[in-house]
Amino acid sequence: MNYAEIKYCDIANGPGVRVSLFVSGCTHHCKNCFNEITWDFAYGEPFTKEVEDRIIEALRPDYIRGLTLLGGEPMEYANQKGLLPFVKRVRKELPRKDIWCFSGYLFDREILEKMCREQEVTRELLNCFDVLVDGRFVEELKDITLRFRGSSNQRIIDVPKSLQRGEIILWQDENEKLS
Numbered sequence: 001m002n003y004a005e006i007k008y009c010d011i012a013n014g015p016g017v018r019v020s021l022f023v024s025g026c027t028h029h030c031k032n033c034f035n036e037i038t039w040d041f042a043y044g045e046p047f048t049k050e051v052e053d054r055i056i057e058a059l060r061p062d063y064i065r066g067l068t069l070l071g072g073e074p075m076e077y078a079n080q081k082g083l084l085p086f087v088k089r090v091r092k093e094l095p096r097k098d099i100w101c102f103s104g105y106l107f108d109r110e111i112l113e114k115m116c117r118e119q120e121v122t123r124e125l126l127n128c129f130d131v132l133v134d135g136r137f138v139e140e141l142k143d144i145t146l147r148f149r150g151s152s153n154q155r156i157i158d159v160p161k162s163l164q165r166g167e168i169i170l171w172q173d174e175n176e177k178l179s
Contacts (some may be wrong), residue, residue: 001082018063
């Protein structure tokens, strides 16, 4: 697996300050994608143990809320295989950090109904996520007022609650619950 970029202090791709890993490779090719360069699976640098170590260290400070995976497409099968050991390591070494994933695949119809049935790695990876932002970017539905999404068709899904209840449960920021 290759990666295109790592942002060590990101505030745009999930709540709080985050470390964001942009993987390479995507077959969706959404019109006016914000990161078209990452469509190529060969783009960028190899995702090595040394890169993992740097990300783990960057996640350690208390002011870092969590890890965000995007791309490219983290849920492409080739990327899932590369991400699973790393995400499991993050869960083990930094259990208080949340993990977000952005995917053009639909959580219910494509990930649960198809990918999870075809590949065990998908279910394992999904079980490591706290939140999945799903759905392809649709230029005609672009809305810059949306939090953590580019177009109104995309959903912010609470993965553990959704898997537990067997239905899509949308994520709600605990800060919003207090107000």
